[in-house]
Amino acid sequence: MGIKQLAKLLADEAPECIKEVPLKSLQGRKIAIDASMSIYQFMIAVRQGGSNNPAAMLTNADGEPTSHVQGFFTRTIRYMSEGIKPVYVFDGKPPNIKSGELVKRREKREKAEKELAAAKEAGNIEEQDKQAKRLVRAGTKENNDCKKLLELMGIPVVNAPCEAEAEASALCKNGEVWAVGTEDMDALTFGCPVLLRKMTFAKSGKENIQQMNYKKAIEGLNLTHDQFVDLCILLGCDYCDSIKGIGPKKALAFIREYGCIEKILENLDRKKFTVPDDWVPNEKKAKEAEEKEEAEYDTDEEKEKTGKPKSDADEEDTEEEVVPIYVKARKLFNEHEVITNLDLKWKECQVEALTKYLVDEMGFNPDRVKSNIEKLQKAQKANTKPQSRMDSFFKPLPSKAGAKKPAKATVGSKRKANDTKGKKGAFFKKR
Amino acid sequence: MFEARLTQGKIFKQLIEALKDLVQDANIDCSEDELSIQAMDSSHVSLVQVNLQAGGFDHFRCDRTISLGFNSTNMSKILKCAGNDDVITLKAEDTADALTLMFESPGQDRIADFELKLMDIDAEPLGIPDTEYQCTIRMPSGEFQRIIRDLQVLGDTCVISCTKEGVRFSVSGDLGTGNVLLRNNAAEKEEDQVIIEMEEPVELTFALRYLNFFTKATSLGGSVILSMSPEVPVVVEYPIEEFGHIKYYLAPKIDDDA
Known part of the structure; x- marks a missing residue:
């Protein structure tokens, strides 16, 4: 997936394009999220199991996996509560020349399948876990589950004609969303102005979000x-x-x-x-x-x-x-095949239908669904008159053209000796 | 070399108190003729801007422009060690990685000095154009603080509307609704006056949470000036007599255009 080593190369060669920002700073932003990647993440991460059994995906009464629905539901509410407006972009048909890559992935799956069988025989639970995760597959059903959920939640969904990253980047370039949320570095290659990574809250929201700026990246690489x-x-x-x-x-x-x-x-x-x-x-x-x-x-x-x-x-x-x-x-x-100028609308959630879907079809705990829906409604109410941001009124002053660019220091760390290039009046021009 | 001595050290203490809840890290920017701070809260919804003129200090020396990045909570902790009547002196070398704060008691019989480690802050200063506002309201700062405190009981969003009648602060929440109307009031004491100047009526909606942070500056001056125009941030200014000001900008809540 993505571009090999690009993130590392950028960190080394154009560090100014990568910024760690708190989730809060994304308040009020519209963000296009690569749904296909999220589905995989959830199906791998949202699992249960004891120490003696291999962890299994959450399933409903019929034994169909529901991990992805659970993940989408809670994470989307989390976004909304922070004032973020998510748009989910689903993959369309893969481009023809991706077939080589897809064949490779299939081979990997087959290998994992064999290893899983071997691990089961040997009773190696750790190995079983590892291989089972490699076998996770997001098919049409999983995609449709998520689309249905999002529709009931009132969240806009975009079906990309081709690759989701390309579509999301196009929306971003066209100014319809502010950033693209994916782990896939492809988005930068598609020219997406702002890429957000690590939007997973894996560590209960303490982790910052990584923000990558396309313009600064190519400037930094020259x-x-x-x-x-x-x-x-x-x-x-x-x-x-x-x-x-x-x-x-x-x-x-x-x-x-x-x-x-x-x-x-x-x-x-x-x-x-x-x-x-x-x-x-x-x-x-x-x-x-x-x-x-x-x-x-x-x-x-x-x-x-x-x-x-x-x-x-x-x-x-x-x-x-x-x-x-x-x-x-x-x-x-x-020249990826994309659609733009979409009418992205965030609607109110359909409480009854949503409850029915989650409780009856997905087999979720009714109490938890209820409290989550309440959270969602609260967030949606707060977003009916959204808080605007300072930078939509005042523009940043032209920067000092890299006059001062010491390595980023974290809070409490020692200040680097400031080189004396800062000419008089170069900082913070007064109007 | 930067050095600034302030007999009324209390002002600097109050300034830091007035912004520490709102912003985490900020730069003190020193130039030949002033000391200034500009910073945004982490959600980028509000902005605070401090200006202190060199003339207001007993002694002010700044050989070259310098930015001192500090953590406001840590700065506040150190300033807690200064008495209200103390004289505060700020000192930093041009390439220093620490800011020296010296506190002298009024009788010169106790001198304490502290060093605060500085940091590099990746700040993007915003250019704030000088604009004319449709409405300016001058009122006692204590009154403003009280209104904000009272309205917070009922909700988290407040509508400020300025009309011929006066200026109205309204809130509505699950408990019910509340309104406070202030009219022009030419009281004898200048500090008690409410003066409303209006070209066109303006109505804007704001998050009370931030307005409440702003009222932490109440102790800096007797009056506060609100400036509003349609669909732009409100300015809440606390003038510091013959010295400068602390200004807060807050982006309004706007009807969804999407």
């Missing part, structure tokens, strides 16, 4: 958006393999030196780094072509043709295109 996308592809995304032997440091250095993947490939020492075949399909084709005496394809010419919709094209051997896979990935990041 890259353009296109270069940033290429960097992410080199690091390793869901859509294609990456070049073996290129780690985060090298990827960044190459992008800085050559500017784009095409140039890197031209200058790359192929003996040292193995480039996957589908990155350079033309070379392979060219070889075959020689044998078959077919017309040669020119890389550049072919690239210009990428305008045609090739996501529909069959990915199998019959493919006629010779567009390198990284170009397809790049296109996915830049």
Whole structure:
């Protein structure tokens, strides 16, 4: 999932784009949340079980899992109580070229299944637990459960035409929401202005939320958006393999030196780094072509043709295109299928229907459902006349252009010697 | 080098008390001619702004602009060690990682000094434009404090509306409703006066919780000035005589546009 090592690379190379903020500071914000990721998180985390039994998912009377519904219900209420307005974005169909990644995931599942069987035989509970978690799958039913719950709660749901992160990022770029809440670093590659991570309250809300700022990230890395996308592809995304032997440091250095993947490939020492075949399909084709005496394809010419919709094209051997896979990935990041200008509405919750759904169908404790619904109603009432924020009236003063940027110190820590660059009047200009 | 000596040390004590409940960390920004603080609460709903003119101190020296980041709770703890009549002196080197606070008793027979560790605060100062407000209301600060305290009994949201009739503070909650109306009042003593200047009527809704935090500044001055215009933050200003002011800005609650 996501972009390999991007978070770490950003922390090292562009630390100013990452901020830890208290949950409170998100008050009044609209946030698009990657629902698919949340479902997985809940199905893995919300479990019960003793020390002698492998932890099991919560289930209703029919034995269907309900962990995800429980998780969505309580977490959404938590968001609402903090004055946050969540929008949940569900995945649509996966893009065609993700199939490689999906096959890999399937293989992992099969492996886990085998190991689970082995662990059961050996009676190793810890191992059983671990493998059972790997087997968790969010299918259509789970998605629909959550959608139904959210609808009854009056929370807007967006069905992404394709990937949820892309859709959420588009909403964010379009100003319809303030930030995207996901763990997936992909969102930054999609150009989402503000990314929020760790919105899980795993540690009873004491943990701060990690806020990442796209603009500061590419400024900090000193890259353009296109270069940033290429960097992410080199690091390793869901859509294609990456070049073996290129780690985060090298990827960044190459992008800085050559500017784009095409140039890197031209200058790359192929003996040292193995480039996957589908990155350079033309070379392979060219070889075959020689044998078959077919017309040669020119890389550049072919690239210009990428305008045609090739996501529909069959990915199998019959493919006629010779567009390198990284170009397809790049296109996915830049021109993902999304819908915008949605009418996002937060409505009142339907108490009766919601109670019925949770108590009768999901088998939740009626008392707890009641008290949670009361919390939800209270939060919704408070949000009918929402508190506005200071920054919607007063804009930050232009910063001192990085004149002073010592490592962030935490409360009570020692102040770093302030370098003397702060010219007179440079701080806090008085109006 | 920064050094500021204040005979009426109480003022600085009261200032820190007036903001410690609202903001956790803040910068004291010192320049040649003033000492200022600007900070927001953690929800970014309100903002406090303090200005003290250099002329108001007995002695004020600031060689170069300097920001002193402090934790308000810790600062308050240290200031608790100062008597109300003490003379307070603040001192910091240009690259210091601590602020020295010296407390001298009026008879000069007891001198205490404390050092508060400073920190780097990642603050984004906001530019606050000078604007004309549609309504300005000057009233005794004690009266304002009482109104806010009384209304809090009934609810957590208060509507302040300023009309020809006067200024009305209203609240409604589960218990019931409450209204306090103040009219223009030209009392003899300036501090008791209620003076309302109004171009157009204004009505705004605010969270009482924050207004209550603001009234912690009541002891700093006899009067408070509220300035309001439609759909912008209210300004609650406590002037500190011949010295400066502490101003609070609070974003209103606005009907949902979505």
